[in-house]
Amino acid sequence: MNTQFLFNQGIEKYQRGDYQGAILVFTQVIQANPKHIQACLYRGMAYANINQFQKAIADYYQTLRLDSSNCDAYLNRGLARYRLKNYPSAISDYDQVARLLPNHADTYRHRADAYWALGKYPEAIADYTQALKLNSQMLVAYLHRGIVYGLMGNYKQRLEDCNQVLRLNPSILAGYTFRAAAHCALGNYEAAVSDCEQALQLDPKKISVHMAFGDTYYHTRNYSKAISSYSQAIDLGGNIAIVYACRGLCRHHVGDARGAVIDCDKALELDPNCAEAYNHRALAQTLIGNYQQAIDDLHKAASLFQQQHKDQEHQEAIESIQKLEKRME
Numbered sequence: 001m002n003t004q005f006l007f008n009q010g011i012e013k014y015q016r017g018d019y020q021g022a023i024l025v026f027t028q029v030i031q032a033n034p035k036h037i038q039a040c041l042y043r044g045m046a047y048a049n050i051n052q053f054q055k056a057i058a059d060y061y062q063t064l065r066l067d068s069s070n071c072d073a074y075l076n077r078g079l080a081r082y083r084l085k086n087y088p089s090a091i092s093d094y095d096q097v098a099r100l101l102p103n104h105a106d107t108y109r110h111r112a113d114a115y116w117a118l119g120k121y122p123e124a125i126a127d128y129t130q131a132l133k134l135n136s137q138m139l140v141a142y143l144h145r146g147i148v149y150g151l152m153g154n155y156k157q158r159l160e161d162c163n164q165v166l167r168l169n170p171s172i173l174a175g176y177t178f179r180a181a182a183h184c185a186l187g188n189y190e191a192a193v194s195d196c197e198q199a200l201q202l203d204p205k206k207i208s209v210h211m212a213f214g215d216t217y218y219h220t221r222n223y224s225k226a227i228s229s230y231s232q233a234i235d236l237g238g239n240i241a242i243v244y245a246c247r248g249l250c251r252h253h254v255g256d257a258r259g260a261v262i263d264c265d266k267a268l269e270l271d272p273n274c275a276e277a278y279n280h281r282a283l284a285q286t287l288i289g290n291y292q293q294a295i296d297d298l299h300k301a302a303s304l305f306q307q308q309h310k311d312q313e314h315q316e317a318i319e320s321i322q323k324l325e326k327r328m329e
Contacts (some may be wrong), residue, residue, distance in 0.1 A: 003029050003032050003033050003036060003039075006025055006028055006029045006032070007025075007026070007029050007036065007038065007039055009025050010022045010025035010026045010029065010039065010042060010043075011042065013025060014042055014045070014046055017049075019046040019047075019049045019050050020046075020050065022042065022043070022046045023043055023046045023047065026039045026040075026042055026043035026046065027043065030043065035066055037063055037066045037067050037070065040059050040060075040062045040063040040066065041059070041060070041063045041070065041072055041073055041076070043059050044056040044057070044058075044059030044060045044063065044073070044076060044077075044080075045076055047059065048076065048079070048080050048083075051083075053080040053081075053083050053084050054084075056076070056077075056080045057077055057080050057081065060073045060074075060076055060077035060080070061077070064077075069100060071096075071097050071100050071101050071104070074093045074094075074096040074097045074100070075093065075094070075097050075106075075107060075110070077093045078090040078091075078092075078093030078094045078097070078110060078111075078114075079110065081093065082110065082113065082114055082117075085117070087114045087115075087117045087118050088118070090110075090111075090114045091111055091114045091115065091118075094107050094108075094110055094111035094114065095111070098111070103134055104134075105130075105131045105132075105134035105135035105138060105141075106131070108127040108128070108130040108131035108134070109127070109128065109131040109138060109140065109141045109144070111127050112124040112125075112126075112127035112128045112131065112141070112144065112145075112148075113144065115127060116144065116147075116148050116151075118309075119308070119309025121148050121151055121152050121309075122152075124144075124145075124148050125145060125148055125149065125152075128141045128142075128144060128145035128148070129145070132145075137168060139165050139168060139169060139172060142161045142162075142164050142165045142168075143161070143162075143165055143172075143174055143175070143178060145161050146158040146159075146160075146161030146162050146165075146178055146182070147178065149161065150178075150181065150182060150185065153312075155182045155185040155186050156182075156186065158178070158181075158182040158185075159179060159182040159183065159186065162175050162176075162178050162179035162182060163179070166179070171202065173199050173202045173203055173206060173208070173209070174208070176195040176196070176198045176199040176202070176212075177195070177196070177199050177208050177209060177211075177212040179195050180192040180193075180195035180196050180199070180212045180215070180216055181212065181215060183195060184215060184216055184219040189216065189219065189220050192216045192219070193213075193216055195212075196209065196212045196213045196216055199212060200213075205236055206236075207233045207236050207237065207238040207240070207243075208233075210229045210230070210232040210233035210236065210238070211229070211230070211233045211238065211243060211246075213225075213226075213229035213232075214226045214227075214229035214230040214233065214243075214246060214247070214250075215246070217229060218246065218249070218250060221253075223250040223251075223253045223254050224254065226246075226247075226250045227247055227250045227251060227254070230243050230244075230246055230247035230250065231247065234247070239270065240270065241267040241268070241270040241271035241274040241277060242267070242271075242274065242276060243267075244263045244264065244266045244267035244270070244277070245263065245264055245267040245274055245276040245277040245280050246276070246280075247263050248260040248261070248262075248263030248264040248267065248277070248280045248281065248284065249276075249280040249283070251263060251284075252280060252283045252284045252287060255287075257284040257285075257287040257288045258284075258288070260280065260281070260283070260284035260287075261281055261284045261285065261288075264277045264278075264280050264281035264284065265281070268281075273304055274304075275300075275301045275304035275305045275308060275310070275313070276301075278297040278298070278300040278301035278304065279297070279298065279301040279305075279313070279317060281294075281297050282294040282295075282297035282298045282301065282320070285297060286324065291324050291327065291328050292328075294324055295321055295324050295325065295328075298317050298320050298321045298324070299321065301313075301317045302314050302317035302318055302321065305317055
């Protein structure tokens with residue numbers, strides 16, 4: 001059997017996107033030559049492309065047993081572990097790549113994403129910054145760093161990162177929607193609306209655009225328009241927990257407490273870990289007079305906020321519980 005000929009066939013299938021076919025061919029190669037490093041690596045990559053991450057990781061392990069300095073195996077294993085939400089192990093793999101290839105910008109960006117997922121925001125910022133030092137055109141690093149800056153409350157820096165994205169490419173829709181959020185946080189509501197309108201021109205059917213409009217109108221206390229925007233996002237297929245939770249919050253503000261509860265119920269049906277849905281439903285339950293249900297929801301919200309490293313929201317939920325408990329005394 002000509003294993004090199006077979007391997008080349010596998011590569012052709014892989015490059016065409018025929019991952020199942022590539023896996024079959026690479027398996028034949030490995031059966032003929034269990035020490036074929038590239039066949040192990042590429043079969044792992046093919047498995048990853050069809051979301052079979054555990055099988056992919058097994059192949060990356062085998063690749064590294066054959067070649068302990070294989071950067072591609074470390075990097076791709078890190079990516080697979082990240083997709084499985086095993087963030088510490090992903091970081092460990094990215095550490096190996098950074099040691100072997102200290103000037104590989106994508107490694108720092110991926111490690112930053114894992115730090116972000118763990119709530120280690122300063123570490124994430126440091127890695128995004130390093131990635132940008134190595135590749136100043138990396139738009140995703142600017143976008144993600146901007147988001148993390150926002151999570152840290154540094155909205156001015158988030159604004160600057162979004163500005164840089166749009167300087168590099170004015171057609172990046174996310175640059176406008178993320179910048180709109182930064183403008184809202186800084187009280188620049190007219191600028192936020194302008195950014196939403198720019199995003200709308202780029203893609204009027206993009207769910208995130210209508211979500212951005214909803215968030216902007218919420219911050220300006222135009223709750224009716226916010227409800228309309230969130231509803232448009234839902235009508236476009238935005239069957240996303242946070243959209244229902246946000247619309248529920250706006251319905252609470254216009255006095256539609258029962259509508260708010262219905263929206264938050266739907267959000268929790270879609271994502272039982274949506275802390276905002278518990279928090280917003282608690283507000284509606286308070287409006288109705290269901291104080292104990294509100295306290296129960298706030299306890300769940302507080303726990304989830306803490307797990308998600310949202311310290312300010314966690315503290316606010318605790319304070320709301322204390323106020324409601326005093327009211328019930």
